[in-house]
Amino acid sequence: MNEVSASAHSDTDIPVVERASATEELLPPLTRSSLSFLCDSGGISPTAWSKALDFCGFRPDGSAWLAYWRQVSILGGVLFFLAGLICFIAWNWGDMRPFQRMGLVGLVVAGGGIGAVIRGLDTRLGQALLLTCGVAMGPMLAVFGQTYQTGAELWELFRVWTVLLVLLAIAGKQAGLWFASWLSGNVFVALWLGRSLSSPFDAFSQFFVLPEWLLVIACAVALWEWAARRAGQKESRAWLRSRWLPRLLFFDLIVRTTSYLIITIFDAYYVADGLVLWLPHQFVVLFAVIIACLSCWWYRKKEPDLFMLASLLGAGTVILIAVLAKSELFFDAGVVTAFLLWGLLIAGITAGLAKILLHLQRSMAVEQKSEAATGFSNSSGFTVFGRARPDVSWQALWKNLQAHGAVQAEDSLPRLEEPISPWYIRLLLSLGGWLTALLFVCFLGFLLFATLGIDSYEWLSILVVSVPILFVGRMLVAGNQIFSRHFGFALSITGSVGIAISLFLTFDKPMLACFALAVLLVGISIFMRAAAYTFLAAASICGCVAIGISFLLYEGLGDGLSAHLVSIAVNLSTLWWILVGLGLAYFCMREGKWRGSSRGPIADAWFFGAYAGMLLFQIAALGLPYGLNHFLSIPVIGAAGIGLGAAVGTACVAFFLTRKRSWQVRAAVMIGMVIFIVLSRYQPGATLAVFGLVLARQLGNAVMQGFVLAYLLAYMIFYYYNLAVPFSMKSAYLTITGVLLLLLALILQIWKTKMSKQEASHA
Known part of the structure; x- marks a missing residue:
């Protein structure tokens, strides 16, 4: 969801920026994130960065905000209305x-x-x-x-x-x-093939590993790429140049093929018993090799696409690890040694993958004209705010900055020595670091308690081992070698997990351990100075404080003080989430204060991590209580007030954006915010999603928007499914919500048209 969660380059050192002629430039595609990265690395000043945002259209004005919320309202209104209509007919x-x-x-x-x-x-x-x-x-x-x-x-x-x-x-x-x-x-196709089976779920499970359908997906991707290449630059066929659909199809193909090969590696009999039509199951191995070779050639030479290559390399890495695991590599060395060697192996494989991807990205820098920090397409018309206007290039932007005195007339375009890695590469590499950290944690656990037989002062033993590991990780993260960076990232997570375990073993009350861990994570994050680690720490801090507040209630239930403690816990939880919401709103509106220095990526990590913490905690509060014991249901209390915190943050952003508008606009927005705050009590998850959409739109982060929209869809399905009202009322609620959203879209369209006429009359 963020663009800093797992960097393919060092998180502590900003890549050096040099000056180069326009013919020698090595610049990423012109996006808001690339401008921010360029500013943080010293390529342009914060003043020039701010002017560049306005020139490229990355900073939304009133008309852009109205257009954005109109699109969201239309999409939501149509979905709600259709769902309500279907439920009404069914009832x-x-x-x-x-x-x-x-x-x-x-x-x-x-x-x-x-x-x-x-x-x-x-x-x-x-x-x-x-x-x-x-x-x-x-x-x-x-x-x-x-x-x-x-x-x-x-x-x-x-x-x-x-x-x-x-x-x-x-x-x-x-x-x-x-x-x-x-x-x-x-x-x-799945239902047709499984029409003789007793359950549709059985049909889908058989369909997932069907060799023939792998061939169909490959043909669909090939046809789309062929049509897109024939479309060229014809405006009437611009929709064919959309990249999100072929990427989804290709990712589906990669996931299915990889899953099939892994199942074959570990349980060949299960595959042999699966559905067989015309092609034998052995065909998939040959098919995977051919597809890998053709895809590498096509997406490297003919239609450069780093996402496709990253997906392919990621799948190959997973298959390699599965083969090594099946061969029981290092298994005969003992449990402790096996965990250690496997951790080093995964760290080495991740570093090698990073090196290959960075090499590909550098070599494709000139060819990758459409690469950006989003999986969405320009032609989709919905998530275009992460990109510049079609008529804006780096040269045009630089001339504009020179004309306004933001940069010196003799200065040439800057050039980054290190490319900015897209979010999917960062996420892919971070998975390797997290897996390595998990193996190292298991290694320490078996070493301390199984091999060394420590049975007293466990917390001290874990702490003594974890602190040096954390320091070593800090030194390695700051290194120049790819392996040392990822190995250090894994060690940093390992040391932090060890410190967290020692804290929970030290304190008798989990509440105190949660609060102490939150304070320690703040200090460790400052010490680490790594954006990827800071992102994880920020998300963990949000959860630690909220869980600590929840334990305040849980620990007092047996003392007969439940009513009093519920009130305290709810108020504290609400206050905490309001502070988090205000902090996110402040960062969003005052982003320029952190741009132009090495603090920029770290501040971004705090921001995205804090919102990710809110989102994850809300999801945990919804899902954990179902089918689990009372102890694991405590996030419900910790999530109290999360909707109000999001609503207050949204209101602050709205107030800041409209502070220079007419009193009529300010009054309309503030009335809407009051209604929004009231509704947050009944729809906290939806309020949190709207807050995320506001932040994503203001910051031009399409990746964040995509994750928030996916969460919002899942939340609304969960909410209406568990809504304790008759089915007839559900259908009415859905239909009314859809109608209201469509009316809101109409109002926004009328408002936007009126604003356009006023601007035209003043021009």
Whole structure:
């Protein structure tokens, strides 16, 4: 979710920036994150950085904010309205006439199609309406089949739905409809192949490791790449240059193939007993080799795409580790030695992977014109705020800065010696560091308690061992070698985990251990001066304080003070999350204070880590209480007030952004914020998601937005599924919410149009 969680280069040293001519420049794509990185590394001043944001359009104005929330409202309104309509028909099935059922769903299908034609298939609203029309066709087919008892099976419904979606995708020329067609087609084929099985879940499990479908996915990726290459620079086919869909398909192919090979390595009999059509299961091994070779050639030479290569190398690394594990490498050396050697091996493999990826990124720097810190596409029309305007280049930006005196006229474009690694590379490499740390923790545990037989003063023994490991990790993280950086990162996590264990063994009360660990993590983060470690520490600190507050309640339940302690715990928890929300809002609005120095990446890590901590704790509070004992349900208390904290943070950002606007705008925004704060009591998870969208939009972070939107969708499904009201009320709530969001989108559109006319009249 962040862009600092796992760096492929050193987190302590900012890459050196040199001056070079325009022909020698080695600059990343012009994005907001690359400008911030350039500023932190000394390439441009904070003043020039601020002017560059305005020139490139990275700093949203009032019109951009209205357009953004209009898109979010349209998307949410359509989803809520469709869900409410389906639930309404399902609840009133027996009381509705066939014509009424078909009429309701048909109205959505017809309205979406007609509205798309009226608005234009090339407009964002038209594309959204056409996608709504396609998605609503599925429920319409289901209602038709149940109403008139056609006898059609479920796979037949998805077959017809897939055909209709494909036809709409051909007419609409948008990647979203092709993705919907792909999903529907997957379900159709899985159900058709498993029509003789007792459960659809059995069908999907068999379908996941089907060799024929691997070939189908590969052909789909190849066809898309062929069509995109033929499209060239034609404006009418710009949607084919979207990268998110081929990346998703390729990632699906890589995950399926890798899973198949791993299952084959560890349990060949399970694969042999699977569904067999025409191709033998041995085909997958040859298929994987061919796909790997062709993909390396195509995405390195013909269509440079670092995401594809990183996915391929990551999959190859996982398969290599699986082969080594199957061969029982180091297993005969004893448990303790095996954990140590495996930790060193994983650290070495991760360092080697980092070296290969950095080499690829450097060699592809000139070719990677579309690379940015996001998996979304320019042509998607929804997450474009992480990129510059199409007519802006580094040369145009530099000339503008020179014209405004932000840089000297004789200064040439800066050049970074180290490229900025995209988020997926950082995440991929961080997984290796976390796995290495886990192995080292197991090694220490077995060494201290199994081999050395320590049975007294365990906390002291763990602490004595963990502190030197932490210091060694700090020294290695600051090194210049790739292996030392990742090895040091793993050692730093290992030492921190050891210190945390020793604290919980020292204190009789877990509450005190949580608070002490939070304080220690602050100090260790300052000492480490590493962005990746700081991100993890920030997320952990948020959780430690909240869990400590939760233990305040849990420990007092047996003393008969539960009512008093509940009040204290809830108030403290609310206060804590308000402070976190205010801190995030302050960073978002005062980002310029940290730009232009080595503190910039560290400050970014604190920011993203703190929000990740809020998000993870909210998820834990929702999921842990189900099916677990009372002790593990304490995050529910710790999450009290998290919605209010997010709402207060959102209100502060809104107040800051509108402080120079007219009183009418400020009054409208503040009234909306008051309503938002009141609603946060009933929808804390949704409030937290909206807060994340505000922060992501202001900072131009498309990766953060993607994670927040995924969380919001999952949260709303969870919320309505567990809502303790009759099904009829759920359908009403969903429908009303959808209508309100669509009305909000209309209001925002009218407001945006009015603002545009006012700006035109003053021009």
